[in-house]
Amino acid sequence: MVRTKKSIGSAVKALAEREPAFAGVIEKFGVPEPRSSDPGAQTLLRTIVGQQVSVAAARSMWAKLEAAFGSPPDLRKLRAATDEELRAAGISRQKSGYIRSLAELVLEPSEGGGGGGARGPGGPERGCRAVSGHEKPGSV
DSSP states (O other): OOOSHHHHHHHHHHHHHHOHHHHHHHHHHOOOOOOOOOSSHHHHHHHHHHTTSOHHHHHHHHHHHHHHHTTTTOHHHHHHOOHHHHHHTTOOHHHHHHHHHHHHHHHTGGGTOSSOGGGSTTHHHHHHHHHHTSSOTTOO
16 A cells, blocks of 8 residues: 555656656656545545545535534534535535435444444445445445
8 A cells, every 4th residue: 555655655666667757747746745634434525525526626615514514524414414405515416425325324333223334244344335335234
């Protein structure tokens, strides 16, 4: 996994050796710094919001989401939100479904849902598959 300066440097060096155009970009701009995010629901929520939109659009949507649902956004409020309420924050219908699914999976264990959510059988991997729509919660 590429997470440290050393691992990024090794990966970039290997790519530059294979692709001269890539080597030129690295020569001009340098090796990128490692980026990491805290584990948890807020990082997954930010990932959902930022999918297939520009950085500027994602920042705008995140600001609207925080204005409407708290900072950081309250998962209970997000789970209960209508498509129209989420749309007012710039969230598409599809992303609204993913956001509510994430909220349900995270909140379920602490609210006695019985299915174990992302922390139960199958763990976080099961939860991520369920959020992405590849699996229905409880089907593992």
